[in-house]
Amino acid sequence: MKAMLILCTGLLLMQTAVAEPDPVNGQKLFAASQCLNCHGTDAFTKADRKVNDLAALESQVRRCDANLDTNWFDDEIKDVVAYLNQAYYKLQ
Numbered sequence: 597m598k599a600m601l602i603l604c605t606g607l608l609l610m611q612t613a614v615a616e617p618d619p620v621n622g623q624k625l626f627a628a629s630q631c632l633n634c635h636g637t638d639a640f641t642k643a644d645r646k647v648n649d650l651a652a653l654e655s656q657v658r659r660c661d662a663n664l665d666t667n668w669f670d671d672e673i674k675d676v677v678a679y680l681n682q683a684y685y686k687l688q
């Protein structure tokens with residue numbers, strides 16, 4: 597029983613470690629991408645920007661990623677979302 601508990605706690609901890617988005621990695625991915633081919637970073641800060649919550653930011657990053665052949669994995673998308681939010685959007 598005790599071993600089971602330790603195992604479960606361990607698995608939970610591992611999951612949080614994996615699920616935590618990493619804005620530093622997001623910045624690297626973004627810098628290495630062709631994201632700025634179509635729009636500048638001003639698209640992220642302009643007064644009439646369309647994205648106003650994190651879910652919308654994530655789906656927009658997915659849509660834009662689909663226009664490129666980067667094919668980011670799910671966790672990479674989340675890293676880029678975390679970076680864009682930290683650097684530009686500042687959403688909660």
Ligand code: HEC
Pocket residue numbers: 629630631632633634635639640644645646647648653656657660661663664676680
């Ligand atoms: C093929 C052209 C194209 C590429 C490449 C592209 N985007 Fe976009 N993106 C657009 C268009 C078009 C819009 C919507 C018009 C606008 O807001 O300027 C947009 C809007 C956005 C927005 C929302 C701006 C707002 O209004 O808040 C984000 C965030 C974004 N792009 C992120 C990215 C990221 C990250 C990448 C790289 C994976 C990327 N884009 C690559 C065309 C592109």
